Amino acid sequence: MRVLLGMGWSGGWRYRIWLLFLAMLAIPGVSGWVEQQTEGLSVTGMSDAVSWGWYIGQFVFFVGIAASAIILVVPALVWAGQEWRTVALIGEAMAVCAVCASLLFILVDVGRPERFWHGLPFVGTPHFPSSILSWDLLVLLVYLFLNAGLGYWHLRHRLQTRIHPESHRLLPWILVAVLAGIGIHVVTAFLLAGNPSRPFWNTALLAPRFIVTALAAGSGWMILTLVILRHVAGLVVADPVWTLLARVMASVLLINLIFLASEFFVAFHRPSGHSLFMQSLWSGQGDTPFHGLWMKGAWALQVCATVGSLWALWRGVTHGWLVCAALLTVAGIWMEKGVGLIVGGFLPTPLGEWASYHPTWIEYRVTLAIMAMVLFLFSLLVRIILAVEARTR
Amino acid sequence: MTQPLNRRTFLCGATATVATVAGAGVLASMDSSLTETLGDTLEGLLQKQYQRMTPEEIQEALARIERRARRRQGVTIRCVNTPPRNQVTFGFALNLSRCIGARRCVEACFRENNCSEHNQPYIRVISLPKGSWDLTRGDHGFNPATVPEPDRWYLPVQCQQCEDPACVQACPVGATWQEPDGVVVIDYDWCIGCRYCQTACPYWARRFNWREPLVPAARMVSETHYLGNRPRMRGVMEKCTFCLQRTRQGRQPACQEACPTGARIFGNLLDPEGELRYVLEHKTVYRLKEELHTEPKFWYFTDV
Ligand code: SF4
Ligand code: SF4
Numbered sequence: 144m145r146v147l148l149g150m151g152w153s154g155g156w157r158y159r160i161w162l163l164f165l166a167m168l169a170i171p172g173v174s175g176w177v178e179q180q181t182e183g184l185s186v187t188g189m190s191d192a193v194s195w196g197w198y199i200g201q202f203v204f205f206v207g208i209a210a211s212a213i214i215l216v217v218p219a220l221v222w223a224g225q226e227w228r229t230v231a232l233i234g235e236a237m238a239v240c241a242v243c244a245s246l247l248f249i250l251v252d253v254g255r256p257e258r259f260w261h262g263l264p265f266v267g268t269p270h271f272p273s274s275i276l277s278w279d280l281l282v283l284l285v286y287l288f289l290n291a292g293l294g295y296w297h298l299r300h301r302l303q304t305r306i307h308p309e310s311h312r313l314l315p316w317i318l319v320a321v322l323a324g325i326g327i328h329v330v331t332a333f334l335l336a337g338n339p340s341r342p343f344w345n346t347a348l349l350a351p352r353f354i355v356t357a358l359a360a361g362s363g364w365m366i367l368t369l370v371i372l373r374h375v376a377g378l379v380v381a382d383p384v385w386t387l388l389a390r391v392m393a394s395v396l397l398i399n400l401i402f403l404a405s406e407f408f409v410a411f412h413r414p415s416g417h418s419l420f421m422q423s424l425w426s427g428q429g430d431t432p433f434h435g436l437w438m439k440g441a442w443a444l445q446v447c448a449t450v451g452s453l454w455a456l457w458r459g460v461t462h463g464w465l466v467c468a469a470l471l472t473v474a475g476i477w478m479e480k481g482v483g484l485i486v487g488g489f490l491p492t493p494l495g496e497w498a499s500y501h502p503t504w505i506e507y508r509v510t511l512a513i514m515a516m517v518l519f520l521f522s523l524l525v526r527i528i529l530a531v532e533a534r535t536r
Numbered sequence: 537m538t539q540p541l542n543r544r545t546f547l548c549g550a551t552a553t554v555a556t557v558a559g560a561g562v563l564a565s566m567d568s569s570l571t572e573t574l575g576d577t578l579e580g581l582l583q584k585q586y587q588r589m590t591p592e593e594i595q596e597a598l599a600r601i602e603r604r605a606r607r608r609q610g611v612t613i614r615c616v617n618t619p620p621r622n623q624v625t626f627g628f629a630l631n632l633s634r635c636i637g638a639r640r641c642v643e644a645c646f647r648e649n650n651c652s653e654h655n656q657p658y659i660r661v662i663s664l665p666k667g668s669w670d671l672t673r674g675d676h677g678f679n680p681a682t683v684p685e686p687d688r689w690y691l692p693v694q695c696q697q698c699e700d701p702a703c704v705q706a707c708p709v710g711a712t713w714q715e716p717d718g719v720v721v722i723d724y725d726w727c728i729g730c731r732y733c734q735t736a737c738p739y740w741a742r743r744f745n746w747r748e749p750l751v752p753a754a755r756m757v758s759e760t761h762y763l764g765n766r767p768r769m770r771g772v773m774e775k776c777t778f779c780l781q782r783t784r785q786g787r788q789p790a791c792q793e794a795c796p797t798g799a800r801i802f803g804n805l806l807d808p809e810g811e812l813r814y815v816l817e818h819k820t821v822y823r824l825k826e827e828l829h830t831e832p833k834f835w836y837f838t839d840v
Contacts, residue, residue, distance in 0.1 A: 182747060183745070183746050183747035183771060184729075184744075184746050184747075184771065185654070185746035185747040189746070190746070191655075191734065191740075191742070191743055191744055194731045194734045194735065194744060195731065195735065252730070253728050253729045253730045253771075254727075254728070254729020254730075254731075254744070254745070254770065254771025254772060255727065255728045255729045255771045255772065256728075257581065258709075258726070258727075258728045258729075259728065261585070261709040261711070261728055262709045262728065267585075267709060268585050268588070268709055268710035268726075269708065269709065269710075270707055270708050270709060270710045273704075273705045273706075274705065274706055274707055274708045274732070275706070276706065276707075276708035276730065277708040277709075334732075338702070338735060338736050339702075339738065339828045340702060340736055340737060340738035340828065341735065419672065488735075489735075491671075491672055492740050493737070493738050493739060493740045493825075494660060494662060494671055494674070494676070494693060494740045495662070495670070495671030495672040495673070495674050496674070496676050497672075
């Protein structure tokens with residue numbers, strides 16, 4: 144453990160400045176959180192009407208990234224060639240970091256974080272099996288430990304024996320991890336879809352659509368990460384990796400378009416409670432920045448991303464196009480599945496009122512801080528992975 | 537096994553000793569109210585969920601609530617935990633023909649329950665155009681010179697004390713539950729403030745304390761109940777409890793008492809002779825969003 148940690152901290156001055164920069168980025172957010180704790184959540188833009196906002200939006204998005212990081216790359220450890228090994232480890236690191244991010248977003252969203260132990264078994268009164276939120280926390284924690292454990296064991300094995308663990312020893316763990324990956328995202332979808340009080344979320348399409356958009360955003364995110372790591376850390380990524388990621392991204396984006404189209408059909412063919420929010424985007428009701436342009440933009444980006452990734456595939460996976468498509472995918476899905484979807488579910492209220500929600504600077508600062516902290520952790524983990532690779536090559 | 541005392545362990549030990557002595561000194565030099573505050577804070581932090589507390593622990597919690605009110609708001613209150621009565625399940629019926637949109641219930645409820653100035657009231661009266669049941673056409677902030685307006689009708693909504701409450705199912709820590717008399721309550725000291733119950737409730741009945749509650753001492757109602765109108769804190773959920781601080785002692789809820797037209801009928805659903813049962817049996821009654829199957833114990837009816 145100590146050897147591994149030492150590897151994380153060592154690096155050139157550029158790496159150190161990067162870490163320092165991330166730490167600095169977290170400071171305004173930490174102070175914002177302290178303010179939120181002393182004043183109350185009134186310093187955010189949330190209200191009884193829109194009682195979840197920016198934080199829970201990020202939570203949902205990062206659960207998706209966490210789930211897809213594993214579903215995408217870890218099976219490759221067993222079935223694909225040597226060139227996937229490092230990528231798979233980076234995927235593990237990404238999953239761990241994304242789960243940390245989503246847990247932190249929950250932590251900053253609750254009104255009484257010092258009472259978190261009320262949800263723990265034995266000392267508290269966790270509400271099993273009724274509460275979907277209890278389930279969600281459980282699967283997220285299991286997933287976190289599973290991935291952290293798997294990654295740690297893999298690295299240690301590599302360091303001690305200089306080879307990757309054999310496939311058959313990894314297989315059972317990987318199957319469990321993939322199932323848990325699907326699990327965390329499905330449960331998160333059920334958290335929203337299971338509320339008849341919120342017709343906009345109350346659709347059986349939500350969970351499948353979550354999986355599909357997670358895979359799309361996850362492969363986009365992976366592509367961007369690998370491109371950046373290639374430039375800053377000289378990571379060598381073999382061609383099959385790019386091709387597979389591009390193919391996965393393009394095909395899930397196509398499925399996503401079908402889902403999106405059927406959402407539109409149901410919403411606009413014969414309007415119902417489920418369509419109120421989507422219609423409000425055109426009728427001018429409601430007063431949040433997430434009405435109108437934000438959601439329409441998110442959908443437009445997803446369409447462009449689909450076209451772009453197909454184009455990139457057709458052009459033979461050139462990096463320029465791939466990066467463009469990945470950027471569009473991540474942005475479009477982040478905008479929709481993050482805060483857009485959350486706020487949309489709350490409007491109008493169950494009593495038919497259109498309320499407003501404007502996130503405050505505190506929310507942005509805290510969000511930035513969480514992202515910076517998680518990137519910090521990710522940088523350490525990637526550093527360790529690359530150092531182990533370098534030492535055992 | 538003894539180890540030679542090295543510099544590091546020595547320093548650690550020394551620091552710990554100094555810190556302990558200093559801490560004890562500070563504690564001893566505090567006046568009694570401060571140590572009491574500290575004790576209350578610590579005990580409050582470690583307090584168990586209401587249903588898991590022993591009778592003694594509940595008494596201590598009640599005493600803490602009274603002390604805190606004196607300290608923070610400068611008011612003397614009495615906080616009790618009157619249990620539900622046997623053979624009682626509370627229910628409500630509301631005569632829409634009589635409701636004139638005066639919103640006296642809203643005001644009375646707000647006062648009786650020591651609601652914070654920062655919060656919205658528990659009861660919401662929606663003004664709807666005659667002939668429409670479409671809630672999105674409702675006016676929540678209506679403020680005409682006189683009520684009722686000829687072309688509107690009024691729909692008061694509050695917690696429906698559901699028999700299969702979506703809010704209770706949602707809560708991840710069991711901080712909200714249904715009492716044997718049918719009232720859905722919240723342990724304000726156990727709620728973690730996640731607001732999932734607020735998301736799950738189809739009647740928009742729950743109110744969150746987005747900031748430290750503000751209740752002017754002058755209007756603090758001093759007869760309080762642990763599960764009812766006692767002072768709340770920042771970051772927790774609250775809602776209508778059918779005024780259980782009153783109704784468990786045989787009184788009527790504040791909204792019922794305040795209604796100038798007698799539109800509200802409150803009572804024990806298990807009492808076959810009661811007015812509530814008469815209404816349920818002889819009028820055409822209906823429940824709001826019955827199709828969501830939360831089984832409200834709150835009915836609406838009209839005279840015709
Ligand atoms: S009306 Fe809402 S808050 Fe009240 S019991 Fe029903 S679900 Fe719970
Ligand atoms: S806000 Fe409080 S009562 Fe509501 S679900 Fe969360 S912990 Fe339970």
